Amino acid sequence: MLKIKNLYKNFGSIKAVEGVSFEVKKGDIYGLLGPNGAGKSTTISIISTLLQPTSGEVLYEGSNIFLDSKPIRRDLGIVPQDIALYPTLTGYENLLFWGNVYGLKGSQLKKRISEISDIVGLNERIKDRVDKYSGGMKRRLNIGAALLHMPKLLIMDEPTVGIDPQSRNHILDTVLELNKQGITIIYTSHYMEEVEYLCNQICIMDEGKVIALGRKSELVELVKEKTQISIRFDKTDVCVLNSLKEIRGVFDANIVDEGITLFGDNGDTLLAEIIAKATEHGRRIESIDVKKPNLEAVFLHLTGKALRD
Template sequence: MTLLEIRNLKKYFKNVKAVDDISFRVNKGEIFGLLGPNGAGKSTTISMISTLIKPTSGEILYKGESIVKKPSIIQKKLGVVPQDIALYPDLTGYNNLKFWGHSYGLRGKLLNKRIDEVSEIIGLKDKLKKKVNEYSGGMKRRLNIGAALLHKPELLIMDEPTVGIDPQSRNHILDTVLKLNKQGMTIIYTSHYMEEVEYVCSRISIMDNGKIIAMGTKDELIDIIKGQKKISLKFDEFSEDVVEKIKGIESVKDAYILDDEIIISTENGETIFKDIITEVSTTNSSITSIDIQKPNLETVFLHLTGKSLRD
C-alpha cells in the first residue's frame, strides 16, 4: 500500500533549483532512503513533506489526499527528527519530552507512560533527570528522536540523524530505526552516509543537484554497474602522470585520485594488474598495496555523477 506519493515536486529559491521535478512513492511499513551529498535537496524535500514549506509546484499525497492543499491531513500522523537539535538545553531530558508531549496534546498518565516507553526505546531511561546541556552529542540526538516518537506517528522522517556523533550512539540510532520499523512504523531516512542507508533502508533514492538520479533496492542500484569493480592503489608517492598512464589502459573505465590513493573502475578486475604494473614501472612511483572492492552505493553514485558522495 502506498502511504506517501510525491509527484513532479519542485522547489525553487530565486534562481536555485533546490528540488527539481522529483517523483517517488513510500510504501506503508518500509524504510525509504534519500541518499545524496549535502546540498542535494534532501532536507528541502523533507521540509515540504513536513508541511514546513510549500512547493513551487507538484503534489504530495498522503493516503491519496493532498497535503499541499490540506496540511492537517498529515501533521498529526507525522514525526520529524530534524537535522538540527530541537531541544531546550537548560531543561532536563524528562522536561524536554514533557514539553514536546504537551505539544502533541498528551497529558497526565498517558504522557508519563509514553515518556517511559520512549526513554526505553532511545536508551536514556536513567539519564532523563540530567539537563540536556550535560548530555553528549549522541545523547542529544537520541532524545531528539524520542521527542518525535511520543505521539506514535504513522510516518517518521529522520533527516541526517547521526551527524556529528560517536560510533556507539550512531549504531544505537541505526538499530533503533530497524526496531521501530519491525514494529510497523514507516520511515523516511535521509543521509549522505552510504553505509547507513545500505544498512537500514529497504528502498533507496539517490539525489544530486535537486534531482533523483536513480531509485530501487540496494541490489537493483548496484546492478546499474554490474560487472564493474573498484580497485584501490596505494603508492609510496605518485604524480599526475601515473593517473594518466593508468587511464590509458584499455580495460580501465575511470581513474581518479582520492586522498592518498588512486581509484580505478574496471570490468576486468582479475587480469588488469599486469597492465597496471607495466604502466607504473615506467614512472618513478611504486605500488605499496592493491585492494579490490565490490560495487556499492558509493560506486553507483560515482558512476552516475562522476564525483564522490562526499564531494
C-alpha cells in the first residue's frame, strides 16, 4: 500500500530523517516507535505530503506521491501530534468544519458526525464547547475529525500522550476496531507497551534512522538471550550463586538485593533447572520473577540507551 524509500530530510544542519525505508501493507497496524526527536513526525509529515523530503521517495499504491498527491490525500486521515481544534466551538461544530474541509455536506455530513461521535465515545458531550473538554476528549475528537471522510489509511501521531488512562484505553480500542473495519493504520508512539499491544509490524527509529524493523517476534529475537530472571531463596549465598552459574545458557548471574538476578537465553527451560539446583542445595524458593525480552530491551540492545528519558 505504502512504500517509503530511502527518505532524507534536513532542516538546515539538522538531519531529521536519514535514509528511512519501510513498507506498510494493507490491513497493517504499523508501529513507528522511537524516542523524542527520532524523526517520526517528520516522516509522517512527508507521507502526508505536508513536507517535501530532501531526497527519497514515497509510493502510494505504486505511484510517487510527490508527482501526484491526489490519491493519498483522498485516502489519508491524519491525527496530528498537536491538537487541531477550535476551542470556542463545540465538538459538533468542529466536526462540521473539518467535514466541510473534506468536501462533505448536508445530511451526509450530519449522519457521519453522528457515527463518528459514537466511534470516539463523545456522543453525550458533542454539543459542548471544546474548551470544556478534558485532554483525552480533545484527543478523541481530533481522531474523529480524521475519520470524517472514511480514510483507507489513518496515521496517528502519538495520540495518547498526556491523557487519562480511560481515554487512552478508549483510543487503543478504537484503533483495533477501526483496523477490524479495514482501515490500515500507522501508529506513532514512544510507548513501547502500546506498540507491542497494537501493532503487527514495527519500525524502531532513533536519531533519524531506522534501527530495526519487523514483527514483534522478529525484533525480540534480536535480544532473545536477554531473558532476565530474579529469584529469592530462603537463604542466598555464593554457593547457590555458583551452582546457578553452572546451568548452560545462564550468564551474568549476580546477587542483587538479597536475591539472585541472572540472564539466560531461554527462560522457559531455565526455570526447571533453577528449581532443580535449589532443591539440590536444600534451598526454598520464595519468589521467581521472569522478564521476557520486550521492545524496550531491543531498543536498549541496539542503541545502548533507554527508550524513555
